[in-house]
Amino acid sequence: MQIIKINATHPEPLKIRIAANVIRSGGLVAFPTETVYGLGAAVLDAAAVREIFKVKKRPFTDPLIVHIAAKQDYFSLADETSKLAERFMERFWPGPLTLIAKKSSIVPEIVTAGLNTVAIRMPAHKIALSLIKTVGMPVAAPSANLFGRPSPTTAQHVSDDFADKLELIIDGGGTTIGVESTVLDLTAIPPQILRPGGITREEIEETIGGKVTLFSAQKHGNLSGKTSVPSPGMMNTHYAPRAKLIFVEGDCTSVVRKVQKLADSFGQQGKKVVIMAMDESISNYNGFSVRSFGKRDDPKSCAYNLFSVLRSIDKEETDIIIAESVVSDGLGLAVVDRLRKAATAIF
Numbered sequence: 001m002q003i004i005k006i007n008a009t010h011p012e013p014l015k016i017r018i019a020a021n022v023i024r025s026g027g028l029v030a031f032p033t034e035t036v037y038g039l040g041a042a043v044l045d046a047a048a049v050r051e052i053f054k055v056k057k058r059p060f061t062d063p064l065i066v067h068i069a070a071k072q073d074y075f076s077l078a079d080e081t082s083k084l085a086e087r088f089m090e091r092f093w094p095g096p097l098t099l100i101a102k103k104s105s106i107v108p109e110i111v112t113a114g115l116n117t118v119a120i121r122m123p124a125h126k127i128a129l130s131l132i133k134t135v136g137m138p139v140a141a142p143s144a145n146l147f148g149r150p151s152p153t154t155a156q157h158v159s160d161d162f163a164d165k166l167e168l169i170i171d172g173g174g175t176t177i178g179v180e181s182t183v184l185d186l187t188a189i190p191p192q193i194l195r196p197g198g199i200t201r202e203e204i205e206e207t208i209g210g211k212v213t214l215f216s217a218q219k220h221g222n223l224s225g226k227t228s229v230p231s232p233g234m235m236n237t238h239y240a241p242r243a244k245l246i247f248v249e250g251d252c253t254s255v256v257r258k259v260q261k262l263a264d265s266f267g268q269q270g271k272k273v274v275i276m277a278m279d280e281s282i283s284n285y286n287g288f289s290v291r292s293f294g295k296r297d298d299p300k301s302c303a304y305n306l307f308s309v310l311r312s313i314d315k316e317e318t319d320i321i322i323a324e325s326v327v328s329d330g331l332g333l334a335v336v337d338r339l340r341k342a343a344t345a346i347f
């Protein structure tokens with residue numbers, strides 16, 4: 001496996017060509033975007049796309065996003081367009097917004113997991129854009145992590161997950177947003193957010209001039225709000241660290257009280273506990289092991305730190321992570337979504 005450093009603001013054309021050639025000859029390349037790192041293959045190369053699923057250990061039923069470098073490529077991947085889709089492209093591309101549209105016949109079935117829709121996004125990252133342009137066709141790419149693990153925001157995270165299983169990783173430094181793109185289904189009426197992300201619900205509603213629905217896959221688990229000692233391990237998790245993650249929701253005071261109680265109780269059982277807290281409440285947890293992941297009134301900072309904090313706590317061989325909730329405004333909605341999906345129990 002090779003890691004090449006490429007300048008994020010002025011990508012060196014020669015290095016981009018090396019990476020593009022790997023993709024053009026059927027290989028996979030991990031590359032940075034503004035949200036998280038992606039693992040790319042040429043969209044029309046069904047064998048290479050199949051390889052993405054295999055190395056990620058991702059089920060073939062989970063479709064990939066097609067990344068483009070020019071807005072007009074949307075029109076060859078999508079079977080139809082609408083004024084609304086064009087308004088979104090105009091306003092948010094390049095950027096952290098993925099649009100779901102009816103697929104055209106050129107998109108291989110393996111990319112869309114057999115669905116008749118396709119997910120399309122134009123990333124706002126110079127390396128991603130010049131890589132796709134140099135490949136000469138759109139690039140299908142999921143996040144560059146093993147299935148179920150936290151998404152990667154650095155090249156190191158990618159190599160931690162795949163060791164030497166990838167031919168090439170582009171190291172373009174840390175990503176700037178830290179959570180994935182918003183997935184917006186424009187084939188639904190009204191449009192539906194399938195995954196909250198880098199473009200906020202508020203921005204989407206303002207663009208539509210009306211409400212948008214938010215898809216929610218309710219997880220089973222302890223949602224009763226009672227602070228008894230949970231039995232982690234019964235929920236299917238996504239974006240998850242190796243440690244069990246317990247997510248605590250509610251108003252500030254009750255969150256702090258619940259977190260203290262849970263940390264005490266797991267500590268007494270001899271578990272290694274780390275608390276993920278807002279800057280402002282760290283002082284409530286003296287005597288516990290605590291990591292900040294942002295400021296309460298700045299959900300952007302929480303999004304930026306989320307996955308890297310989860311990954312770094314994992315390196316300390318922690319048993320239990322107890323995470324404080326975040327306000328769900330702006331980027332906070334995506335942070336709450338990821339923490340709920342990563343959790344083995346929610347209080």
Ligand code: TXA
Binds near residue numbers: 195
């Ligand atoms: O920011 C991002 O979106 C990153 C970077 C690399 O671009 N990519 C990313 O890809 O997060 P991935 O594969 O980890 O997540 C794609 C999401 C999945 O939840 C998938 O189910 C959904 O998009 N998706 C893809 N195609 C879809 C479709 N046709 N209909 C509904 N959902 C779709």
Ligand code: MG
Binds near residue numbers: 142143151
């Ligand atoms: Mg992913």
